[in-house]
Amino acid sequence: MENQSNILKYKHLGIYTQNENVVYMHENCHVCASEGFEALTRIRISTATDSIVASLNVISSNLLLTDEIGLSDAAAKKLNVSPNETLYVSHLEPIKSLSHVRAKIYNQKLDYLAYNEIITDIVQGNYSNIDLTAFITACAGNRMDLDEITYLTKAMIASGMQLHWNKEIVVDKHCIGGLPGNRTTPLVVAIVTAFGLTMPKTSSRAITSPAGTADTMEVFTNVTLSPEKIKEVVHKEGGCIVWGGTAQLSPADDLLIKIEKALDIDSEGQLIASVLSKKAAAGSTHVVIDIPVGETAKMRSTKMAQELQDHMEAIGKEVGLNVKVIITDGSQPVGRGIGPALEAIDILKVLKNEADAPKDLTERSLLLAGELLELSGKVDSGTGYQTAKQVLESGKAYKKFISICKAQGRFSQPVLAHYKNEVRAEKPGVLQVIDNRKIAKLAKLSGAPQSKSAGIHLNVRLGENIEKGQLLYTIYAESKGELNYALEYKNHHDNIITLI
Secondary structure (H helix, E strand, O other), X not given: OOOOOOEEEEEEOOOOOOOOOEEEEEOOOHHHXXXXXXXXXXXEEEOOOOXXXXXEEEEOOOOOOOOEEEEOHHHHHHHOOOOOOEEEEEEOOOOOOHHHHHHHHOOOOOOHHHHHHHHHHHHXXXXXXXXXXXXXXXXXXXXXXXXXXXXXXXXXXXXXXXXXXXXXXXXXXXXXXXXXXXXXXXXXXXXHHHHOOOEEEEEOOOOOOOOOHHHHHHHHOOOOOOHHHHHHHHHHHOEEEEEOOOOOOOHHHHHHHHHHHHHOOOOHHHHHHHHHHHHHHOOOOEEEEEEEEOOOOOEOOHXXXXXXXXXXXXXXXXXXXXXXXXXXXXXXXXXOEEOHHHHHHHHHHHHOOOOOOOHHHHHHHHHHHHHHXXXXXXXXXXXXXXXXXXXXXXXXXXXXXXXXXXXXXXXXXXXXXXXXXXXXXXXXXXXXXEOHHHHHHHHHHOOOOOOOXXXXXXXXXXXXXXXXXXXXXXXXXXXXXXHHHHHHHHHOOOOOEEEO
């Protein structure tokens, strides 16, 4: 800002780059020439009061004049800049925390201060997507020990807002994912809040799956609530089910998740830090973690799950959480729906106690809700499942769910996509394998979760005797192109469902 020649006039371009800060200048811009800026250079952009770091893209057309500067939507929002406003451009000072990332790349152990500096720079927008990728991959492959995961978790908690409820017990649950369907969270929240516990649930959108809890809940209601609105809903209903991104709880997590999704990476250390930082920041005290185990689930073996269980419970204690891990069956999808609207249909069937509600989804939700009731100390050990079942069958959970949705802004019924294709068995046999990863991929190719009504409706379960021509599953898509895209994948993978 000291060099008054580095002044440019802001022009709105309307370019969406997700979280990436990008700046646009003309190739003949005097600032580019005088400062020696080249494409992809990281530079600092400032107003009179604020500044951000952004990657430079050089424009050769007449989209920008030589005295104009453009910003991606994300960058413009962070700077709160208006058209024709004056912006100042300068070289980026060295980012000290990147030296810690380089150290981690070479497998050196980092302390709390190092992780705190990294997370602070990430939240402030000083890291490019390349920098974020380097950090994520440096930590992947079990390259963080227990101390480092604890340091990262604490740094992520400290990076954002922290909610306080002035209650002795605030409960929460989380599933580590990797299992299509399995939309137990809305059911657990409905059951335990109808019982009388407080459960402010902040959830993620999909990372590598066809739907996250926030994606599915968005079918029913608004999930992008401010911290003030979250508090209002929880004080009124005892719970909520919202997207954690706008709540600014552990904000670094959402930035990391977007890169993890692109890389299809979910490292154990960052998984633990992600989950527990969100729980602690949300003001939780008692948390149940569901770890499904199966050959095509995220956790491949019971041994791996038990190691994760030990780490979760130990680190939970370090950050003030009472954590209980439940290891469950991850051999096949839970429920029939895979994709936001299809999972939403399953949720309503369970809450309404309908005869054709998916029994596996019902049972797993009751198991987890029961464990949470027992962990809270509000019911006797061994009675949690039955207590949860009574709340569900009484209809109280359904009423509470509708009330929570309305408190969050609306209640909408799920609608299925218009285009569909039924996949039937080409031969008789016993259903031996449902490949979780491939059927999830198929649902994503159909458009989920961006297309809320797209996905898979699964009609069969492991161990069933299947007749030739029997309906195995139905693919739903919002366009013919997406349906054909999914069918092309299905036609090249005959082992999505295996009959013997």
